[in-house]
């Protein structure tokens with residue numbers, strides 16, 4: 001098959017999966033008010049691979065490395081800096097072309113690429129073969145994936161084996177000739193209810209007495225014992241909003257419960273090799289933070305554009321402190337872009353797999369997360385209180401009050417009141433809305449907390465070199 005159509009993707013979701021949202025079980029998620037938007041957002045990725053425009057198609061479709069058949073570019077295991085740069089370009093164009101990212105294949109393949117690296121380090125041919133066979137399954141059937149890494153974790157100060165009950169971290173409860181049985185729950189998993197396959201990776205380093213928690217595998221979303229409990233969402237555009245002529249793009253996160261789920265051996269990539277759990281979590285994090293910084297560049301470009309436009313609509317673009325703030329906004333965006341490019345340009349090779357530079361990928365994610373709220377504050381400052389109190393589209397359309405709004409809500413003379421209000425509403429979505437609050441938390445936590453990035457920066461930085469240089473500068477002879 002190689003490349004699926006939108007309809008084939010949607011049909012594949014009608015497979016008896018167990019999905020709950022807002023307390024209700026959903027029979028057909030493609031038709032649900034909120035989950036349908038998730039399906040459509042992912043389906044937009046299938047529209048891109050079917051594009052008649054060869055330039056667009058080439059971004060998203062690549063030749064299979066061995067057979068030359070067309071496959072989704074996410075299923076190219078990166079082997080060079082060009083592959084990493086192509087992946088970044090694909091992710092960035094997804095956002096620009098469809099107004100959102102059909103997340104899932106990215107994080108799923110981040111998990112699988114990490115599993116490949118670690119299987120190689122373990123020297124376990126069986127796991128390498130399993131990963132390769134699974135990759136071919138994804139390529140052939142053009143499947144949508146999600147990456148389930150974050151466990152529910154219980155008391156954060158306690159290790160998995162010291163928790164009140166053993167299930168706060170996903171673990172193996174039994175094994176037999178055919179496979180393993182796992183129990184636990186993964187949380188916050190993006191696009192999970194609309195995935196075909198779930199890839200599981202340990203959330204952290206495991207110790208010797210936690211070998212049962214060192215487990216990685218892939219299973220279909222309709223596997224017996226798997227339940228998705230989804231967060232709610234914003235739903236389609238309301239007729240009170242000004243918005244562009246495109247659908248809402250949104251993805252639903254879910255908690256995935258694994259209630260004694262059977263996984264056949266051929267789908268297992270790690271089972272008990274606790275010594276390698278850290279490497280798997282760490283390599284996944286590097287791949288995934290690289291994915292993150294790739295998609296965040298076009299997202300913050302639009303937000304920066306709102307600040308530029310609001311400054312103009314308010315007649316302020318020549319004012320000194322506004323220019324100063326726009327310079328800070330641009331520096332934030334361009335530092336992120338430069339770091340994303342640098343992480344792709346300087347990969348670390350593990351065999352024939354190119355892992356994005358771990359130091360730079362973590363620095364980029366930390367830059368993005370630690371300065372995001374300040375970036376938002378600058379846009380809020382420039383935009384004015386109108387982004388909190390603006391009348392809506394229905395107000396403007398009401399003839400009783402239209403003329404008041406037209407008369408009083410104009411800004412700089414050369415712009416229409418309507419355009420100013422459209423820009424206010426776009427800006428509002430990014431900096432003063434339920435969605436923007438969601439993104440502020442996502443920025444801090446998704447792809448790992450800032451403490452996790454600092455741990456990796458500390459581990460990867462040339463601290464010894466700094467010290468040697470300081471010793472030499474101070475005239476101290478090393479002992």
Ligand SMILES: Cc1cc2nc3c(=O)[nH]c(=O)nc-3n(C[C@H](O)[C@H](O)[C@H](O)COP(=O)(O)OP(=O)(O)OC[C@H]3O[C@@H](n4cnc5c(N)ncnc54)[C@H](O)[C@@H]3O)c2cc1C
Nearest residue numbers: 147148149150156157188189190442445446447448449451
């Ligand atoms: C919108 C969104 C989408 C996401 N998508 C995915 C996804 O697709 N797949 C996936 O696997 N995950 C996903 N995540 C999960 C994300 O990776 C986690 O939120 C993140 O790793 C933080 O974990 P947590 O939420 O459990 O927070 P916590 O672990 O509770 O962290 C809270 C704070 O406690 C600190 N902390 C926690 N434990 C310790 C400790 N032992 N010692 C010291 N400090 C500690 C953290 O550093 C942080 O400062 C997503 C999250 C969000 C918000």
